[in-house]
Amino acid sequence: MKLEVRSWKTAVLLLSICFGLFSTIQAQNQQARFKVVAFFTAKNDKAHISFVNEANRWFPKMAEKHHFTYDTSSNWTNLNAAFLANYQVVIFLDTRPEAPEQRAAFQQYMDKGGAWMGFHFAAFALTPSAYPQNWDWYHNAFIGAGSYKSNTWRPTSAILRVENRNHPATRHLPQTFRSAPNEWYRWTNDLTQNPNIRILLSIDPSSFPLGTGPKPHEIWHEGYYPVVWTNKQYRMLYVNMGHNDIDYANKTDKELSFTFDNETQNRLILDGLRWLASGKN
Incomplete structure (x- = not known):
């Protein structure tokens, strides 16, 4: 009888330990999770559409592997306070909000401590164009770049140099690495003169000449070009x-490159995402 009681107590103890371990792991998983929402338009340039589609395949895989949730929306009316309150990080995969109330909601979200990651065309502004510089806070105060000035062509890889190795987004990167092919932008504002901007990566001079043309101004031979930064x-x-690189020349529109086919670059994006979700500046 005493043996049965002892066995029963042992079983209860083991169950308690297992339940405790399960609760601890569950709590750790809950703490590790954060929620991301990516806004996109994906209606204009085929290269941008290719990137958006690729991102919306890649991020869900990373979310499952690294314990965060990834939602998407092409409905920019969702850019409102009630909707954004559900997310720790907002991503703009391309373009930007246009309606005044959407812009106001995004600025309020950021002013209150929200987090944002923007890719490539999300910072584009050119007057006159379909995306004029008509949002001073976003382009000058927030991103800091001002307006688009020029770009390289065709999309080509570049050697990127880490300018700040102490930042959480870059501390696991080598000093230099080769990027995925990309169309590189140049801006009207000199980011080095903005005290609020911290440049994390720039194009290394060993990349020059960068671009293939055919127009001469689409090939860069010198200069300083930031490519990743924070405010x-x-x-x-x-x-x-x-x-992404698209076969426009032969009019096949075939995808010739993919942004997320670069593991080092992916590490930058994932570490950057974790930093944004951490709530730490």
């Missing part, structure tokens, strides 16, 4: 990557 006043990360 000290906000939890944000702008990443200039996000333009």
